[in-house]
Amino acid sequence: MMEVSGLRKAYGDHTVLDGIDLTVPTGTVYALLGPNGAGKTTTVNICSTLLTADDGEVRVAGHDVRRESDAVRRTIGLTGQFSAIDELLTGRENLRLMADLAHLDRATAKASVDALLARLDLVDAADRRAQTYSGGMKRRLDLAMTLIARPRLIFLDEPTTGLDPRSRRELWSIVREQVADGVTVLLTTQYLEEADALADRVAVLDGGRLVAEGTPAELKRQVPGGHVQVEFTDGRSERLASDGSVASLRKILDGLDDSEVAGVTVETADLDDVFLALTGHPTTDATTEEKEVLA
Amino acid sequence: MSTTYAVRDSVTMLRRNLLHWVRYPSLAIMLVAQPILFLLLFVYVFGGTMGAGLPGAPTGADRTDYLEYITPGILIMAVASVALGTAISVAMDMTGGIIARFRTMDIAKVSVLTGHVLGAVLKSLVAVVVTLGFAVLLGYRSDASVGEWLAAFGLIVLLTFALTWLTVGMGLAADSVETASNTPMFLVLLPFISSGFVPTDEMPWGLRHFAENQPFTPMIDSLRALTSGHSPGNDLWLAIGWAVLIAALGYLWSRRLFTKVPAR
Numbered sequence: 001m002m003e004v005s006g007l008r009k010a011y012g013d014h015t016v017l018d019g020i021d022l023t024v025p026t027g028t029v030y031a032l033l034g035p036n037g038a039g040k041t042t043t044v045n046i047c048s049t050l051l052t053a054d055d056g057e058v059r060v061a062g063h064d065v066r067r068e069s070d071a072v073r074r075t076i077g078l079t080g081q082f083s084a085i086d087e088l089l090t091g092r093e094n095l096r097l098m099a100d101l102a103h104l105d106r107a108t109a110k111a112s113v114d115a116l117l118a119r120l121d122l123v124d125a126a127d128r129r130a131q132t133y134s135g136g137m138k139r140r141l142d143l144a145m146t147l148i149a150r151p152r153l154i155f156l157d158e159p160t161t162g163l164d165p166r167s168r169r170e171l172w173s174i175v176r177e178q179v180a181d182g183v184t185v186l187l188t189t190q191y192l193e194e195a196d197a198l199a200d201r202v203a204v205l206d207g208g209r210l211v212a213e214g215t216p217a218e219l220k221r222q223v224p225g226g227h228v229q230v231e232f233t234d235g236r237s238e239r240l241a242s243d244g245s246v247a248s249l250r251k252i253l254d255g256l257d258d259s260e261v262a263g264v265t266v267e268t269a270d271l272d273d274v275f276l277a278l279t280g281h282p283t284t285d286a287t288t289e290e291k292e293v294l295a
Numbered sequence: 296m297s298t299t300y301a302v303r304d305s306v307t308m309l310r311r312n313l314l315h316w317v318r319y320p321s322l323a324i325m326l327v328a329q330p331i332l333f334l335l336l337f338v339y340v341f342g343g344t345m346g347a348g349l350p351g352a353p354t355g356a357d358r359t360d361y362l363e364y365i366t367p368g369i370l371i372m373a374v375a376s377v378a379l380g381t382a383i384s385v386a387m388d389m390t391g392g393i394i395a396r397f398r399t400m401d402i403a404k405v406s407v408l409t410g411h412v413l414g415a416v417l418k419s420l421v422a423v424v425v426t427l428g429f430a431v432l433l434g435y436r437s438d439a440s441v442g443e444w445l446a447a448f449g450l451i452v453l454l455t456f457a458l459t460w461l462t463v464g465m466g467l468a469a470d471s472v473e474t475a476s477n478t479p480m481f482l483v484l485l486p487f488i489s490s491g492f493v494p495t496d497e498m499p500w501g502l503r504h505f506a507e508n509q510p511f512t513p514m515i516d517s518l519r520a521l522t523s524g525h526s527p528g529n530d531l532w533l534a535i536g537w538a539v540l541i542a543a544l545g546y547l548w549s550r551r552l553f554t555k556v557p558a559r
Contacts, residue, residue, distance in 0.1 A: 049399055050395055077399075080395050080396070084391075084393045086311065088315050088318040089311070097310075098396075100303075103300060129318065145396065146396075
C-alpha cells in the first residue's frame with residue numbers, strides 16, 4: 001500500500017528524518033513508535049502530502065506523493081495530532097462538510113453521516129456544537145470525518161494521546177474494524193501497549209532514524225522484559241529483573257521474608273525499556289526533561 | 296483533476312463560512328456596528344458644524360447635508376470592516392487543525408479561500424444595506440435612479456473583492472489570530488484620510504496630496520456621485536482600476552502564501 005525509501009528532511013541544521021525506509025502492506029496496521037521529536041509526525045506529514053521531503057521517495061497505492069498528490073489524496077485520510085474539527089459546527093454538520101468535500105451524492109452523504117454517527121456513538125450529540133464535546137468525543141468525530149470519504153490508507157498521528165483508557169479501547173476497536181474491511185493504517189504512538197495491541201508491524205524511530213523494525217513479538221524479544229519492584233518495611237526498595245513468567249515471580253517471592261516486605265509491584269516493559277534496549281539511551285523526552293531540571 | 300470541483304467545493308466552503316456567522320454572531324455584530332457608530336458619531340457630534348462648513352453649502356446647511364456627504368464613506372468603511380473580519384477568520388482556519396485535513400483531501404485547493412471571499416461579499420452587502428438603512432433612518436435621502444444604485448452596488452462588490460483578497464493575504468501571512476485582527480486596521484482608518492469626511496482641499500499640502508491620490512478617494516467620490524444622481528466621470532475608471540489592481544495583487548499574494556505555508 002505504501003513504500004517509503006530514503007526519506008530525508010531537515011530544517012536548517014536540524015535533521016528531522018535521516019533516511020527512513022518503510023513498507024506498509026495492504027490491509028495491515030503499521031505503527032511508528034517513538035518519543036516526541038523522533039520524526040513520527042514529519043513522516044506522516046510527508047506521506048500525507050502536507051510536507052515535501054528533501055530527499056527520498058514515497059509511493060501510496062503506486063502514486064508518487066509529490067508528483068501525483070491528487071491521486072494520493074483520493075486514497076488517504078488523516079487524523080492528525082491537532083484536532084481537525086470545526087468547533088463552531090455540530091457533529092452532523094462537520095460530517096456533512098466532509099461528505100460534500102468528498103463529493104458524495106446527497107443520498108450517500110446522508111446515509112454515511114448517519115451510519116458513522118451511530119457507529120462512533122455520537123448520535124445523541126450529533127446536533128450539538130463540537131465545541132461542547134469531551135476530548136474522547138472530539139477524537140471520535142475527528143476519526144469519523146476521516147472515515148467518511150472511505151480512504152484506503154488512514155494515517156493516525158498519536159490518535160489516543162490524552163484519552164482515558166476506555167476511549168482508547170473504543171478507538172482501537174474502530175481501527176480494527178476498518179482493517180477488517182481491508183483498510184491499511186499507519187499509526188504513530190508513544191505507547192508500546194498501543195503498538196502491541198494494534199499493529200502487525202512496528203518501526204521504532206529515534207532521532208530521525210529507524211532503530212528497529214518487526215512484529216511486536218519480535219521487538220519484545222529484544223527487550224529484557226520487565227522487573228519486580230519490592231518495597232521493604234524498613235523503607236528500602238529493590239528492583240529485581242523478571243520476564244513476567246510465573247516461574248520467575250515464584251522464585252523472587254520465595255526469596256523474600258514475609259515480615260520484611262511492605263509491597264510488591266510487577267512492571268512490564270514500557271517504551272523506556274524498549275529504548276534503553278534498542279538505543280542504549282532513554283527516550284529523548286526524558287533527556288530533555290532532565291536538561292530542563294538541571295537548567 | 297481537482298479543479299473540476301472548484302465551483303462545488305467553493306459553494307461547500309461558502310456554506311461553512313456563513314454557518315460560522317450564524318454560530319458566532321458577536322464578531323459579525325461588532326463589525327457591522329463599527330461603521331454605524333461612526334455614522335452616529337459624525338452626524339450627531341460633528342454633523343451640525345461640518346454640514347455648514349461644506350464647500351458651496353447654502354446658508355442653513357446642517358447635519359442632514361453632512362449625513363449625505365459622509366454616507367458613501369461610511370458604506371466603504373462597512374466594506375473595510377467586513378474585510379477585517381475576513382482576515383480574522385482566515386487566520387483562525389490557518390492556525391487550527393482543520394487546514395491539515397483540507398490540504399490532504401482531493402478538493403479544489405482554492406475553495407478554502409474562495410469560501411471566505413464569497414462569504415465576505417455576501418456579508419459586505421448585508422453590512423452595506425444595514426448601514427444604508429440606518430442612514431435613511433437618520434434622514435438620508437438619495438436622488439439617484441435605480442440604475443445608478445445598481446452601479447453603486449456593482450462598485451461596492453468590486454471593492455469588496457479587492458479588499459477581501461487583500462485581507463485573505465493578511466490572514467494567511469499572520470502567525471496568530473491577534474496579528475490578523477491588527478494588520479488590516481489601517482483599511483478602516485484610511486477612509487478618514489480621504490474625501491470621505493471632509494473635502495481634501497482644506498487639508499495641509501502633504502496630507503492633501505496623499506488623500507487625493509489614495510485609492511479610497513476615487514471610490515468614495517464615485518459612490519457619492521452615483522448615489523446623488525451625478526456622473527462620476529473619470530473617478531469611476533480610477534476607482535475600478537484601483538479595485539482591479541488591489542484584487543489582482545491580493546489574489547496573487549494569497550495564492551502564493553497559501554501554496555507555500557507548511558504544515559504545523
